[in-house]
Each structure stands twice: as C-alpha cells, then as structure tokens.
Amino acid sequence: MGSPEDQAYRLLKEHCNGFMVSQVLFSACELGVFDLLAEAPGPLASAEVAARLASSPRGTEQLLDACVSLKLLQVDVRRGKAVYGNTELASTYLARTGPRSQQNMLLYMARTTYTCWGHLAEAVREGRNQYLKAFGAPAEQLFTAIYRSEAEQLLFMRGLQEVWSVCGGSVLAAFDLSPFPLICDLGGDFFTDPLPHADLYILARVLHDWSDEKCSQLLARIHHACKAGGGVLVIESLLDADGRGPLTTQLYSLNMLVQTEGRERTAAQYRALLAPAGFPRVHCRRTGGTYDAVLARK
C-alpha cells in the first residue's frame, strides 16, 4: 500500500518544517554540542553531554537524536548504551576547531539573520530591511545598523570570512589575475574617501549590499582611481539569466531584502552596472560553487 500522504503534501511538510531543521543546527551550535564532542576523548552518552553543557537530559537526548537524523552526529550503541560523536561534516564545518569551520556564520544566522527573516512578509510589503522591527536599530545608515555593537560587528566579520575557506580557491582561480600587479580590497569609506590607485579592485559581496544607484556611484569612483588597463573583480552569487534560480541565490537575494539595501543579480544586471561605469569588457565565470566571479576591464 502506498503512503497516504501524496508527494505534494510531503513536499509541503518539508518546506514547512525547514525552520525546525535550521533551529536544530543553530541550537546545537549555540549549546556547544559540536565543540564538546570534538574535544572529548571519545563519543559521549547523552547524559554526559547534558551534564557538561548544563542542559536538560530530556531535551539533550532529543536534540542529539535529531542531529543524528540530520547526519550532523553519529550514534554507536556500546553495551546497550547510546554514545554520540561528530560526523565528518560536523568536525569539518561545525566545531570551532574544524579546518573549515563555519561556526561564527551559523551563530550570526541564528541570532541576527533568523530574527530579520521573522519579518520577511513585512520586508516584501515594504521593500526594505527589517533592523528597526527586529532590533530597534534605525537603518538609514545601513552599516550603522549592521555594526550596532562591537560584539555584533565581530561576529559578522568573523562569520563572513569563514566562507572563503570553502569557496575562496575557486573564485580566485576563475580568472588569471597575473596581469594585475597591484590589487586592492577596498576598505575605509569607499563612498567618500579618496580611493587608492590600483590595477584591480576586488568587490566581494559588496555590490549585493547596495541599490543600483549606489553601485553605480561606487563603480564610477573606482573607475576614476583605476590604472589604465585595470579592472574590477566582482565576487557574488549569480542569479540565472531569468532570475528563477538557483534557489540558494534566490534565498540570498531575499536575505539582501531583509538585511541590506541591495539584491543578488544576474550576469546581465552586473554588466549593465559595469559597462556604463567605464568597464565595458565584462566576463562572467560560474565556479559551480556558491560564489561566482565577474571580471570587468577598463
């Protein structure tokens, strides 16, 4: 006999429960489950995990078992007793000491991004980010809201850099950068301060924070400072030409709606910003990973 639930209902349930899956992951990170198991000399029983984390035995066992189903933890039964350890995924990406740890980004998503997404419907209705409702933070100056405390700024910066341990190699290998002896990763206030002269400017996940108008303003300033024959390397997650995928990039674009003044864009939309700013020779390379590369020459 087939399942009484049809495929459409199963899909609906999966979408509907997606936030619970995120919360299992976030809570296990917040509680320190993956760090404890990474540092323990061997797998631990749920009662030992609960005692070490000062969490309830009942809740801990339920959380650990859900993590097993999500392939974040593995369970072994030894003399009738279940003991838990990290899977390779957890020891690589979730433990603080993992070689490609994404822990700060997960904590940022758990505390900040998730709270902003609680206001997604309002963001869609109003067409703007939700810092005021989510945190009482006015967002006329976007990065004043994003960096609203030192702890928040540190978590954001630590979290953002973590992805490059996974994706950095492929975006930097997308183009031959040897023709550009002097490369500048812009800091200071790039909307007002004089920009240093360079052969190549890297804008990694910068343009997606801003409206088309602000992007054009920034690119015009870069064009003015850029040496002859130089260019801009834009690193972003590219939407498909029709904007209908990939889903991850569409979700990131909605995230830009709830958290910034910008959006994710298609290759053609980046071309339409770069060419009028004086960078007419635009080449886009998809890396097959989360982030892609667009090289535009003066």
Ligand SMILES: C[S@@+](CC[C@H](N)C(=O)[O-])C[C@H]1O[C@@H](n2cnc3c(N)ncnc32)[C@H](O)[C@@H]1O
């Ligand atoms: C989404 S983060 C990307 C950081 C980094 N490029 C990366 O991809 O990991 C956007 C960056 O733009 C910087 N930023 C925002 N406004 C700026 C401004 N007016 N001048 C200089 N940097 C700015 C922020 O401090 C932040 O580091």
